[in-house]
Amino acid sequence: MYVAVKGGERAIEASWRLLDKARRGDKQIAELSVAQIREQLRLAVARVMTEGSVYDEELAALAIKQAAGDLVEAIFLLRAYRTTLPRFGYTRAIDTETMQVERRISATFKDVPGGQLLGATYDYTQRLLDFALLADGDDTRQYVTRGHAPVSQEPPAPEAMPRVVSLLDKEGLIEQERPTPDGAEPGDLSREPLAFPASRATRLQNLARGDEGFLLAMGYATQRGYAHSHPFAGEIRFGTIAVEMDLDELGEAVDIGDIDVTECQMINQFAGSSAVPPTFTQGYGLAFGHSERKAMAMALVDRALRAEELGETLASPTQDIEFMLSHSDNVEASGFVQHLKLPHYVDFQAELELVRRLRAQHHSIDESGNATDKEQAA
Template sequence: MYVAVKGGERAIEASWRLLDEARRGDTRVPELSVAQIREQMRLAVARVMAEGSVYDEELAALAIKQAAGDLVEAIFLLRAYRTTLPRFGYTLPVATEDMVVARRISATFKDVPGGQVLGATYDYTQRLLDFALLAEGDDSAALAAAQAEKAARTAPPEEAMPRVLSLLDKEGLIEQETRSAEPKEPGDLSREPLAFPADRSVRLQNLARGDEGFLLAMGYATQRGYANSHPFAGEIRFGSVSVEMVLDELDEAVEIGEIELTECQMINQFAGAKDVPPTFTQGYGLAFGHAERKAMAMALVDRALRAEELGETIEAPTQDIEFMLSHSDNVEASGFVQHLKLPHYVDFQAELELVRKLRARHAADTQGEAA
């Protein structure tokens, strides 16, 4: 047993060395720095921050480098690091309506207060490989000038950008959000395990850190009829918002920094209920960084999970709260699937003996019937 253990330790240490070599790749190629990942792979960084539940671009970039580009592994690394951090307090809810917008579009109204701001997006590209990106040795001065010109072109507009849904709200055509007389403290999934029944605050937390691929597939399913929804992108906005925190020493809120967020408000048809006239309802999505696909998918799933609340018939898995929330976390899903790579020798031997006995019994029964 001791020999086997020592041999296993040596094999694992050798695996670590091989992993380092594989991650580095050909040493004749310049090493990718954390700063390069942070600046040039911003969409990957945004996903790792969102699903890792930590807003820190440098740490997310470090995790991506350490994981050799495996985003689920990077999310696992960041979330594991998160558990070591102390919590000093809670910030106030961010005011996304006051967002300094870098991109803002609506698919419901052509002319909206503040206008449509296309910003930086792949939506209008032709999806053709740009072989010019293979060129190396960009002139730093030319690059700096290009970046300055880009910043001038994409400077956020100064005029106010009220929410698009306020246009529907003025006519009373969209559901009204009401505050409870006794507000309930929202749950905290970063400290408490997921439990059912789960209210909307817990569901949104779960979806915000849920796997983008899973949410995308489930959101797509709702559009194909597995939730009976007909969605419209009311508004998608990306930009920076101030984060404020109340300090005990000052007894007032102070700004402690800014973060970038993507917010999506999805509009859905609703036929109404006994005491509720036909109206539009909402699905909501919010994610760190520039993550429109994640925020949109989240909004689609959020609306589907409100079926019981709105008196709709639950017919599809996308409307099943327990199914959706229990399977959306890629860290848990990855761990459960990948644990199959660990030794299961004893379990398998037991199964093997059982199958052998069952086959022997089956053969005996077959011979008995033939006789």
């Protein structure tokens, strides 16, 4: 507590009121609703849900509003709320091949089973400010192809879409997924502290909760030579998938709802080692909502962290599991950085006294040395 601040507790309460006022802004402008944030800031909502480890669009939108758009603070709020919730059980692992795909692209094969779907993406937009968005009202545009009817925006009918890597798997050119040792269940990083050595399941959980900016920078570093990898985007898919949970009372799995997820599988060239023949290896990324940049960065980092497992030389921080996992979490990082704002009066006074004493000793030695030099010159 800032006990030295005038007013003490009253000053802190006044700070809260000022915070609410700053968040609300000009009251002559209509207040931004949670529903508007949920529907119109969907990419921000997706990030907060992913790094907050809670799939709830309304709660994520509420956190964004409360945090005045500070996504790291919103993630912190959502995680804090998560700790108050009871745990009813675990769902089955989702099968992304059954996803109702809204967007699906591959940079490795032009023609893939099920086809490629561009969907909604910024990839083909010009990075120019659209001043038409300053106008009030509906800004929805109707895009048409020349000489044809308007392009349908309806999602495609659900159908099973095998992964692109299955094309390589048929020829035995890509590594097989390795089962968990001894059939052990993966840990739950949201309930258990991070410990080393960390399994790949734990690493993927950590990366999913990790800060998007940090992962993006580290993923970029792997492409610039700070890892032994030459990545190709095997497949990126976004869509809706059902979540199932086994209920003992019924003796079967029940569909408890649908969620939107983005999945990325990176394919990396691998020259092989004494234990593994030349083949393609994989990096994997999965995030809530439409989160392509996060999923891609996650896949790049995941592959870099597999260096030791694949017998590669560890030559970069991006391949150091402890370094990467210990510094990826923005909630922990924010806490360590922002704790410097708290009072450190006693610590600083001790440092101040030490520096004064060291300077006095240094000055004394310097004067003694100068005196000796003068005597020798005489």
